Amino acid sequence: MGRSRGGPVTVRAPGKINVFFRVGALQSDGYHDVASLYQAVSLFEEVTAVHADDFSIRFVGPVDASELPLDDSNLAIAAAKLLAERTGFSGGVSLTVLKRVPIAGGMGGGSADAAATLVACDELWGTGLGRAGLLPLAAELGADVPFALEGGTAVGTGRGDELSPALAQGDFHWVLALSESGLSTPVVYRTLDEHRDRHASALGPQPDLVKVETAVLQAVRVGDADSLADAMHNDLQVAALKLAPELTEILELGESRGALAGIVSGSGPTIAFLVGTPQEAAEVRTVLGRRGFRALTVSGPVPGARVI
Template identity: 60%
Template sequence: MTIAEEFPSVRVRAPGKINVYLEVGALQEDGYHELATAFQAVSLCEEIVATHSDGFTMAVTGTVDLDGVPVDDRNLALRAARLLAAETGYEGGVHLEVHKQVPVAGGMGGGSADAAAALVACDALWDTRLSHPELHRLAARLGADVPFALKGGTAIGTGRGDVLNPALARGRFDWVLVTSEEGVSTPKVYGELDAHRERHRVDIGPIAARPSVDAEVLHALRAGDPAMLAAALRNDLQVATLRLRPDLASILEYGEASGALAGIVSGSGPTLAFLCATPEHAAELRALLEADGHTALHVHGPVPGARVIG
């Protein structure tokens, strides 16, 4: 029996993420920024089913707005499959069925989760047997958030977010997400942050070239204390995202006034993440936000990274 006959398809699930802390360093000469971030993988996940094929093709379905999601080599998942084949000398192809639940261009790393899932799915389907460090190396070539989607859990990211160190996180953290049909361009958000810092450079002062994660974040994660974590949440991109999407500010205020411990823009946005004290408080907040006309989801973290599921 051939590998293709024994394993005709592989299903993989990979999580979206919330940046519970994101400090952005000064703009570098190469146009990039050093980052210091604390990632938490949450229970809103992407799924990919990989099946044997002569070529490289994909189809996308999902519970989110799929406008603008490419199904050719512009898609990170398909690029991940091609990269793995090239690196391992695999001569066949794959068809990827992608089911998206993470908002597109929502600051939660949905595309990165797809890429991580594609790496794991194709590695299992093709029996290429790469080690975890080898998969991580390929993930880092695809994008800064892909290694974390591969790893999951809670981690500290430095460099451009792709140098990961695990962080101990006890217990469960409950979040209510408010999603938006209109995505935000990450490059535009970084550009607006640089412009904001230039406009206010006298008040802000010098920006560190190499930022670091505040120790209070690590203490809160280790303690499993949502209230402590709420006091330490930070996202340097939030000011830029709110300038591009000022309508989000009133939703943040409403969520915090309605029982959230704290609210934050997730990554570059526009998804908003509200940290809640308990699952029951999260359910109540979700109901209030939905009654106010918003699309709200209750998720929890941390959860594992990309993995094969039955």
């Protein structure tokens, strides 16, 4: 397929919070079965795609992206090349990413970039796959990419990439406490496995298969923040707190000053506090800010990758 004219195309895709996250036993292939409830929130990455002869990417915006790779190991470049290869498109693309989601923060920023890139290049190149055609490519790129494409609220199972939409009503209000340093997802998983081995007698055997608990699904279905606060859980939190002990102070501060509940999002180190109202969100954010922690208020669920 040759080139379509037009562009630039700008697409925005959301970061996500893992409202619930269970991790099954370590399998012989080194992976874990996981069960997650994802919620897309109003912290967006924006990717602008322009026709070019080859593939390139640059980052702008409030998040320091100087450490991110600019080659094929960058998920957005991988996404563009995968789409070109599958559709026989012969040109390239120049990508500019306005980065707002923290890097290595457990919020799926890189996955949002990849999802936005797929939508932007499909539109720019006129490859015509549309959302349904892009979903299988998203799944090849990583567990969180299909969710960034779809948005909303969803249950992820298997490796996290088998998605099914969850019924959700109303808006949930969150305060995100952002960390200056990232946590490596593989290291967090390894730390969890070591923790489980060390405390095997107390914890008992871990199940091979895990699922999202009914109480969580019921809470989002009726839009009840209090019920959701009681049901939120993250198996990776114990490992994240071990690797970054300062997160415990942030959790205790937010929960003692008005948050309904706090949770490490995904593999961390971002902490998501669920609050009842936008006013309460502003108050918790102010408290965190006074103590020197960078915090943002967001709401969810929001839609997935969309042309703007």
